[in-house]
Amino acid sequence: MRKKIVAGNWKMNLDYNEGLSLFSEIVNMVKDEVTGQQQAVVCSPFIHLYSLAQLAKGHDKVAVGAQNINDHEAGAYTGETSAKMVKSTGAAYVILGHSERRQYFGEDNKLLAVKTDVALKNGLKPIFCIGETLDEREAEQHFDVIKTQLQEGVFHLSTEEFSQTVLAYEPVWAIGTGKTATAEQAQEIHAFIREQVANNYTQEVADNTTILYGGSANPKNAPELFAQPDIDGGLIGGASLKSRDFLDIVKVFN
Ligand code: 13P
Numbered sequence: 001m002r003k004k005i006v007a008g009n010w011k012m013n014l015d016y017n018e019g020l021s022l023f024s025e026i027v028n029m030v031k032d033e034v035t036g037q038q039q040a041v042v043c044s045p046f047i048h049l050y051s052l053a054q055l056a057k058g059h060d061k062v063a064v065g066a067q068n069i070n071d072h073e074a075g076a077y078t079g080e081t082s083a084k085m086v087k088s089t090g091a092a093y094v095i096l097g098h099s100e101r102r103q104y105f106g107e108d109n110k111l112l113a114v115k116t117d118v119a120l121k122n123g124l125k126p127i128f129c130i131g132e133t134l135d136e137r138e139a140e141q142h143f144d145v146i147k148t149q150l151q152e153g154v155f156h157l158s159t160e161e162f163s164q165t166v167l168a169y170e171p172v173w174a175i176g177t178g179k180t181a182t183a184e185q186a187q188e189i190h191a192f193i194r195e196q197v198a199n200n201y202t203q204e205v206a207d208n209t210t211i212l213y214g215g216s217a218n219p220k221n222a223p224e225l226f227a228q229p230d231i232d233g234g235l236i237g238g239a240s241l242k243s244r245d246f247l248d249i250v251k252v253f254n
Pocket of ligand 1: 098176236237238
């Protein structure tokens, strides 16, 4: 059985104390309310990582992740943060290929393939994001776009490496817009993604791959989305900044 994951992406929100206090609430609520085998992951800014990882210690249903790493191992890259540094905080995951990084920081599939390698080499599990823009969907290019993102971003990985990787389908037009993909639209793409994984690796690898949905997910729409056979959880932006909302989404898998 593949792992069910609900990951929060705090993006560039919350100062140090705000982050710690939100995460403390989340850890306590997970302890009290989560009865299934799902995992709650919080992807915070770098400044919070070490402290959150300390709070998460001993709680196997809670993990911490970063939102980016540099593609180099170390060196003269002022202002950047390496995979090894992130790993040393106690973080387990790193979001790679988020559409905001593709759009605002010019990250392309080639760079993301390198970041994926560096993450895995340093023991971080990538949460690799893929998804089409509104223009691409309207031009009916969404399947091609997603296939290319997978081929160029992660399909060079060995089976062993790929098995450490989580995929996240985030249609760009649904991020922060309040416009969620319908459960049918999301399921259609998730099934397509799993089929691509099966074609590139094996059906068994595909069956074990966790594929998250992201884009205006909230406690109201999560039950229908997560009931789809190929949707294994969510990558949550806005709703992950409120402990009650985030927990209610995590608890869909109870
Ligand atoms: P929202 O849930 O705010 O739409 O953000 C989704 C997202 O980008 C998660 O990575």
